[in-house]
Amino acid sequence: MWLSPRSGVFTPEEAFPLGTTCHFAVRAGLANAGWLAFGGRIDATVTTPPFGIKGFASPGYMKAADASAQPALNVLFNADVPAEAAAAGW
DSSP states (O other): OEEETTEEOOOOSSOOOTTOEEEEEOOTTOBOTTOOBOOOOOEEEEEOOOSOEEEEEOTTTTTOSSOOSSOOOEEEESSOOOHHHHHHTO
């Protein structure tokens, strides 16, 4: 969406998939409503990170005097993971 004669914003309808590289450029022959050619240059590449773990924590584990042999571990992923799918991996 153009915000002014000199600036605009691109907002995708949904997030780009993880592990994807997208290239953005102005198409050849772009002109304004008065058929004046675009004189600028837009050439950008955006890469999304691959699926992975953003962080983890083991609440209370380090403070426990009598730690469990099966400690709890909270894991934060950069995408939704169904609980059933995560449990199947253990």
